Every structure is written in C-alpha cells, then in structure tokens.
Amino acid sequence: xxxxxxxxxxxxxxxxxxxxxxxxxxxxxxxxxxxxxxxxxxxxxxxxxxxxxxxxxxxxxxxxxxxxxxxxxxxxxxxxxxxxxxxxxxxxxxxxxxxxxxxxxxxxxxxxxxxxxxxxxxxxxxxxxxxxxxxxxxxxxxxxxxxxxxxxxxxxxxxxxxxxxxxxxxxxxxxxxxxxxxxxxxxxxxxxxxxxxxxxxxxxxxxxxxxxxxxxxxxxxxxxxxxxxxxxxxxxxxxxxxxxxxxxxxxxxxxxxxxxxxxxxxxxxxxxxxxxxxxxxxxxxxxxxxxxxxxxxxxxxxxxxxxxxxxxxxxxxxxxxxxxxxxxxxxxxxxxxxxxxxxxxxx
Amino acid sequence: xxxxxxxxxxxxxxxxxxxxxxxxxxxxxxxxxxxxxxxxxxxxxxxxxxxxxxxxxxxxxxxxxxxxxxxxxxxxxxxxxxxxxxxxxxxxxxxxxxxxxxxxxxxxxxxxxxxxxxxxxxxxxxxxxxxxxxxxxxxxxxxxxxxxxxxxxxxxxxxxxxxxxxxxxxxxxxxxxxxxxxxxxxxxxxxxxxxxxxxxxxxxxxxxxxxxxxxxxxxxxxxxxxxxxxxxxxxxxxxxxxxxxxxxxxxxxxxxxxxxxxxxxxxxxxxxxxxxxxxxxxxxxxxxxxxxxxxxxxxxxxxxxxxxxxxxxxxxxxxxxxxxxxxxxxxxxxxxxxxxxxxxxxx
DNA sequence: GGTGTTTTGAGGTACGCAACTCATTTTGAG
DNA sequence: CTCAAAATGAGTTGCGTACCTCAAAACACC
Numbered sequence: 029x030x031x032x033x034x035x036x037x038x039x040x041x042x043x044x045x046x047x048x049x050x051x052x053x054x055x056x057x058x059x060x061x062x063x064x065x066x067x068x069x070x071x072x073x074x075x076x077x078x079x080x081x082x083x084x085x086x087x088x089x090x091x092x093x094x095x096x097x098x099x100x101x102x103x104x105x106x107x108x109x110x111x112x113x114x115x116x117x118x119x120x121x122x123x124x125x126x127x128x129x130x131x132x133x134x135x136x137x138x139x140x141x142x143x144x145x146x147x148x149x150x151x152x153x154x155x156x157x158x159x160x161x162x163x164x165x166x167x168x169x170x171x172x173x174x175x176x177x178x179x180x181x182x183x184x185x186x187x188x189x190x191x192x193x194x195x196x197x198x199x200x201x202x203x204x205x206x207x208x209x210x211x212x213x214x215x216x217x218x219x220x221x222x223x224x225x226x227x228x229x230x231x232x233x234x235x236x237x238x239x240x241x242x243x244x245x246x247x248x249x250x251x252x253x254x255x256x257x258x259x260x261x262x263x264x265x266x267x268x269x270x271x272x273x274x275x276x277x278x279x280x281x282x283x284x285x286x287x288x289x290x291x292x293x294x295x296x297x298x299x300x301x302x303x304x305x306x307x308x309x310x311x312x313x314x315x316x317x318x319x320x321x322x323x324x325x326x327x328x329x330x331x332x333x334x335x336x337x338x339x340x341x342x343x344x345x346x347x348x349x350x351x352x353x354x355x356x357x358x359x360x361x362x363x364x365x366x367x368x369x370x371x372x373x374x375x
Numbered sequence: 376x377x378x379x380x381x382x383x384x385x386x387x388x389x390x391x392x393x394x395x396x397x398x399x400x401x402x403x404x405x406x407x408x409x410x411x412x413x414x415x416x417x418x419x420x421x422x423x424x425x426x427x428x429x430x431x432x433x434x435x436x437x438x439x440x441x442x443x444x445x446x447x448x449x450x451x452x453x454x455x456x457x458x459x460x461x462x463x464x465x466x467x468x469x470x471x472x473x474x475x476x477x478x479x480x481x482x483x484x485x486x487x488x489x490x491x492x493x494x495x496x497x498x499x500x501x502x503x504x505x506x507x508x509x510x511x512x513x514x515x516x517x518x519x520x521x522x523x524x525x526x527x528x529x530x531x532x533x534x535x536x537x538x539x540x541x542x543x544x545x546x547x548x549x550x551x552x553x554x555x556x557x558x559x560x561x562x563x564x565x566x567x568x569x570x571x572x573x574x575x576x577x578x579x580x581x582x583x584x585x586x587x588x589x590x591x592x593x594x595x596x597x598x599x600x601x602x603x604x605x606x607x608x609x610x611x612x613x614x615x616x617x618x619x620x621x622x623x624x625x626x627x628x629x630x631x632x633x634x635x636x637x638x639x640x641x642x643x644x645x646x647x648x649x650x651x652x653x654x655x656x657x658x659x660x661x662x663x664x665x666x667x668x669x670x671x672x673x674x675x676x677x678x679x680x681x682x683x684x685x686x687x688x689x690x691x692x693x694x695x696x697x698x699x700x701x702x703x704x705x706x707x708x709x710x711x712x713x714x715x716x717x718x719x720x721x722x
Numbered sequence: 723g724g725t726g727t728t729t730t731g732a733g734g735t736a737c738g739c740a741a742c743t744c745a746t747t748t749t750g751a752g
Numbered sequence: 753c754t755c756a757a758a759a760t761g762a763g764t765t766g767c768g769t770a771c772c773t774c775a776a777a778a779c780a781c782c
Contacts, residue, residue, distance in 0.1 A: 053729085063730080204719055208719040365720070371558065373680075437738080
C-alpha cells in the first residue's frame with residue numbers, strides 16, 4: 029500500500045567509508061579529477077551507483093559558490109509575445125536572486141543578421157549561458173558556434189537555428205503549429221466551400237515560413253476543396269494588416285477562413301468587423317495577448333494557437349542552469365506545447 | 376541596451392552591518408522570532424526590502440537540514456491518467472533525492488469516502504505534506520481539515536474539495552473543461568443538426584459532474600439546435616462503455632456527436648468503428664494516453680481535452696515544498712491548463 | 723635496492739544561513 | 753533611582769559539498 033521512494037540521506041562520507049577510501053578520493057572520482065587508479069574509480073562509482081547516491085544540491089551549490097550569469101538576447105520593438113517573455117523573466121527575479129543567478133536582457137535587432145551576430149560576439153566570455161531569439165543565417169550560426177566553442181552554453185528561444193551547435197532549443201515546432209492552424213480552419217468552416225486568406229509577417233522569418241508550410245500541407249492534403257489565396261505580407265503591423273485584409277475581403281466575398289501567421293491580429297480583426305463579416309469567417313491567429321483574449325471572448329477570433337511565454341522563460345532559464353551545472357535536462361518538462369486556446373479554455 | 380536585473384550577492388552579514396544591528400537581530404526579524412522592538416523590526420525589514428535581499432536558498436536549505444516527507448494518496452486501479460502521474464513522480468526521484476525530499480505513493484480506494492478518510496487519518500503526523508486525489512464528501516473534508524489543523528500541508532490533486540481548508544488545488548477547472556468539450560462538439564459538427572451522445576463514468580464524481588454541467592451549459596446556450604441525449608454511465612469501463620454506445624448508435628442513426636467525459640474511450644471508439652460511423656460522428660474525449668493518441672492519429676477521435684500529468688505531478692511537489700518552506704507559490708507556473716489536443720499538436 | 727612517479731589519505735577552509743546560548747545593555751514601570 | 757523585563761550583541765555550531773595542500777604510501781622501472 030505504501031511504496032517507499034528511497035530516502036537515502038547518504039553523504040559523501042558514507043560513500044567513502046563504504047568504499048574504504050578517503051573523502052578526497054571520492055571527490056576525485058565524483059569530479060573526474062586525475063590521479064585515481066582505474067579500478068579504484070570503478071569501485072567507487074559502483075558504490076555510488078548501488079546506493080543511488082546524489083550529492084545534496086544545496087550543499088554543492090553553496091560550496092561551489094559561483095554566481096551564474098545568463099543573458100537573454102531578445103528583439104527590440106513592441107512584439108507582445110516577446111514582451112511577455114521578458115515580463116516573466118522579470119517576475120522570476122526573486123527566484124533567481126535566491127539562487128544567486130542573474131539574467132540580463134539584451135535587446136537587439138534580431139532581424140538583421142549582422143547586428144545579431146555582432147551582439148552575440150560582444151557577449152562572448154561574459155556569461156555562463158546565453159538564450160537567443162535567433163535568425164537562421166550563416167553569420168548568426170557562426171556566432172553561435174563561436175560562443176559554444178568558447179564554453180558558453182547556448183539555447184535558442186522561440187526561433188531555432190538547427191544547423192548551429194546550440195545546446196538546446198526552447199520553443200515549439202512551427203510546422204506542427206501551422207498544421208494545427210490548417211486543421212482548425214478546415215474543420216471549423218464545416219461543410220462550406222470557399223476561399224481561405226492567409227497573412228504573415230514575412231516569409232523571410234523562419235518560424236513564419238514553417239507555419240505557412242505546415243498550413244499549406246494540411247490544406248492541400250485534407251481540405252483541397254478550399255481555395256487558399258496567395259499569401260499576404262503584413263509585416264506584423266496592425267495598420268498594414270488591416271488594409272490588406274480589408275482589400276482582400278472586398279475582392280473576395282466568398283472568403284470563409286482567415287489565418288494570421290504572425291502579429292497584427294488586431295488589424296485583421298478590425299478589418300473583419302468593419303466589413304461585418306466576423307461571424308461568417310473562421311479566424312485563426314497566434315499567441316495569447318490581451319487583444320487576442322478579448323477577440324476570443326467576443327467570438328471574432330475562433331482559436332489562438334499559442335506557446336506559453338511563462339513556460340518558455342522558465343524553461344530557458346532551467347535549461348541554461350542545467351547545462352551550466354552539467355546536469356541532465358528533464359526533456360518532458362522543458363518541451364513546449366502547442367496550445368490551442370478557444371473561448372472556454374482560456375487560462 | 377543591456378538591462379541589469381540585480382546581482383546583489385548580499386548576505387545576512389551585510390544587512391546586519393547596514394542596519395547597525397547584530398546578525399542575531401536580523402535573524403530574529405527574518406524568522407519572526409520574538410524579542411525585538413517594533414521599530415527595530417521595521418528598520419531591519421526596510422533595509423531588507425530596499426536591498427531586495429533574498430536569503431540564499433541553498434544555504435538556508437543546508438542549514439535547516441530537514442528532509443521533507445510528502446505522501447501522494449492516489450486511487451488504486453488501472454486509471455491510465457493516474458498511472459501517468461505516478462510514473463512522473465517516480466521519474467522525479469533523482470531530482471527529489473538531490474534535494475533530500477521523499478515522496479511516497481499511497482494507493483487507496485479514493486471513491487469510498489470512509490476508506491479515503493481513514494487513509495488520510497492514518498498518515499497524520501508522519502508527513503510534512505500530503506497530495507490527495509480527493510472525493511468531495513463530508514468525511515473526507517473533515518479528514519483534510521484535521522490534517523491541516525495538525526500542521527500538515529494539504530494539496531488536492533486532479534479532484535478538489537473546495538469546501539475543505541486544503542492549502543491548494545492542483546488541477547483544472549472541470550466546468551471549463553466541459554464547456555470546452557461542448558464548444559468543440561458544437562463547432563466541429565458544422566452546420567448539421569442531429570443528436571449528441573454523452574457518456575460519463577459516474578455523475579457522483581465531482582469532476583465528471585462538473586464537466587457535464589459545463590458541457591450542457593454550452594450546448595443549451597449556443598447549440599440549442601443540437602439534441603443532447605440523456606447521460607449514460609459507463610463507469611469508466613471499456614466494455615460497458617462499448618455496449619452502451621453500441622446500443623445508442625443503433626437506436627439513433629442521426630447521432631452526429633459524442634462526448635466521453637471520463638475513461639473508457641477505447642470502448643466508445645470500438646463501438647463507433649464497428650458501427651462504421653467514426654467518420655460521421657464528431658468524438659471528443661479526455662486525456663492523452665497511448666490509446667487516445669492512436670485514435671487521434673487515426674481520426675477516430677477529433678480532439679482530446681487533457682491536463683498534463685507531468686505538469687500536475689511536478690506542480691504538486693513544488694507547491695507542497697513551497698508550502699512547507701513558507702515560500703510564495705508562483706501561481707502562473709502551477710496553474711494547470713486545459714489542453715486541446717488534436718492530431719497535429721500532439722506532444 | 724633505489725629512484726621517481728603515481729596514488730591515496732588526512733586535513734583544512736569556505737560557502738551562507740539556521741538555531742541556539744549567554745552575557746550585556748537598554749528600557750520602562752514603580 | 754531601582755530593579756526586573758525586554759532587547760540586543762557576540763559568538764558558536766553544524767549542514768554537505770567543493771577545492772585545495774601536503775605528506776605518506778604504493779607502485780613501476782631499471
């Protein structure tokens with residue numbers, strides 16, 4: 029009925045005694061320091077393993093006494109999603125301070141590869157770990173690899189550079205996110221046939237391009253009766269998006285679905301409501317903001333596909349910390365989910 | 376460009392020096408020990424606040440030197456969702472051991488209020504904290520309150536007893552989950568009219584009852600053209616559920632939607648496919664298991680509404696730990712989301 | 723057997739805080 | 753002013769680990 033899950037409470041001293049060696053030797057084995065005969069190493073490791081010995085993290089942390097410094101390289105500008113991540117990082121300040129960790133925000137133009145690469149180079153050597161919202165570009169890739177070579181732990185955030193040697197990616201699979209958007213549009217329009225509009229910030233952004241790819245994949249293979257209109261580029265701007273969508277709605281009275289890949293959702297929604305067609309058109313967008321929340325509650329937006337910014341902020345910090353300490357990463361915990369948010373499951 | 380987020384590294388000694396008092400007095404203030412004049416308390420607290428001083432958790436943990444014992448009271452039986460929570464708890468064993476925490480699993484018949492209450496009483500005094508999948512019943516409520524009065528921290532898990540004085544609830548809002556299910560059924564059936572079947576484990580279970588309530592709420596207010604059939608009780612059993620649904624499908628050829636509130640999804644799916652109607656009927660169920668994953672990929676299940684068992688396991692442990700240490704709880708982190716899982720956003 | 727090298731032991735210090743004791747100073751009431 | 757009570761200072765100990773030094777022991781090689 030009661031299942032014990034080990035209470036251990038062994039210390040290094042116990043291990044030393046059981047192995048018949050001194051504390052120093054156990055320490056050498058534990059930290060892979062030289063000067064121990066191979067079979068002694070084996071014997072000690074075996075005892076450590078048999079007893080499932082785990083160093084007391086608090087004691088280790090205290091003894092190590094090192095304050096870790098991390099930097100988060102985030103885009104300048106008013107992207108609400110990024111601002112939410114930054115806000116959660118600030119909210120963590122107490123948690124961080126209590127662990128003698130510091131996180132510094134570095135805002136830069138992540139869309140200019142040269143600027144981003146230069147920003148990364150400038151950080152080299154000053155931090156134990158760096159999280160970066162990265163553009164996938166050869167210059168950026170090289171900058172990341174340089175950091176890694178210099179011993180800095182690097183995590184890509186939200187947007188990945190898979191070809192680099194970054195240690196980890198914290199973010200969603202954007203192709204899957206696009207597929208999810210496609211499936212939602214296709215399913216929610218019901219039995220109707222008609223046209224589907226799609227607007228993105230820019231096709232040059234890797235995450236947008238991937239979402240578009242996933243979206244088109246699903247539309248082509250499963251909803252081929254729906255006619256996906258050519259992509260519009262709203263540059264993540266409300267006004268521009270509104271204009272483009274207004275024109276689109278005017279030109280195509282038979283639009284039954286809209287997918288906004290990036291920001292500018294407020295503009296799209298405004299165009300929809302001003303045309304008086306928010307009830308007839310299925311509208312799917314990304315990210316949970318005050319705006320998209322309101323639109324969901326009003327019914328103007330049918331679903332928001334989102335990644336939890338708080339989770340991403342915490343996961344990035346935890347991953348950097350685990351990497352810095354050479355501890356294993358709990359992948360299940362750090363895996364970011366693609367959330368489908370509708371009116372009734374808003375957090 | 377670079378925004379510093381405090382690196383502090385202050386210690387108690389620094390606070391004492393700045394306040395012009397001794398370490399002992401700072402310690403008294405920090406731990407609300409008696410014997411300090413009110414205005415001295417105020418002065419010290421002000422200095423602590425001004426410097427945003429945070430005791431080094433590792434040092435505090437080490438000095439306190441207490442191993443915390445927690446118990447998780449979980450249902451006996453083969454409920455896959457509960458088994459996943461237990462699996463994640465076991466997976467955390469390394470993490471727990473490194474922090475000198477122990478988590479013991481106690482399996483009991485949580486559906487029998489007397490048995491559950493007795494199990495809880497039996498644990499009294501032996502644990503710093505208890506997480507319990509609780510039945511909402513006066514006897515259970517009393518047992519929880521007794522534990523709380525005895526100084527044990529109590530967290531309800533998955534199923535709440537809001538009328539008790541439990542310290543925290545880790546789980547989803549089941550009314551909202553039911554509403555979400557209703558909205559999904561209503562939206563996914565499209566323009567069609569017809570009947571909607573609904574099957575639950577038992578109306579006596581609070582979480583099931585709440586989901587049913589939320590579901591009916593949405594169906595009545597927004598999809599009144601759909602005819603919700605009387606509730607079936609499948610007792611979370613595959614075979615029984617299959618029989619009931621088979622009979623239902625036979626009796627109503629115009630069923631266009633099905634909602635399974637509890638377990639037994641495999642049985643429902645089997646009935647659907649054997650009737651050859653899995654493509655015509657919108658089917659919504661709960662929880663992500665190997666089974667529901669397969670059904671989603673096959674298209675037999677249209678969406679699974681789930682709560683992340685790994686997140687719940689970790690959140691419960693973290694909340695218990697924070698409560699035991701009298702630390703604040705990061706509500707945003709511990710808040711469990713209602714996940715909508717479809718084929719393309721499966722984790 | 724002697725030499726030099728490698729391996730091991732013994733021990734210390736420091737990390738920052740909790741928790742405690744006991745002596746001393748300050749305060750307030752009478 | 754006196755005296756007890758309250759407030760405060762000064763100090764100690766221990767938590768478990770990391771990291772370091774130095775000496776002693778074991779070993780390998782010729």
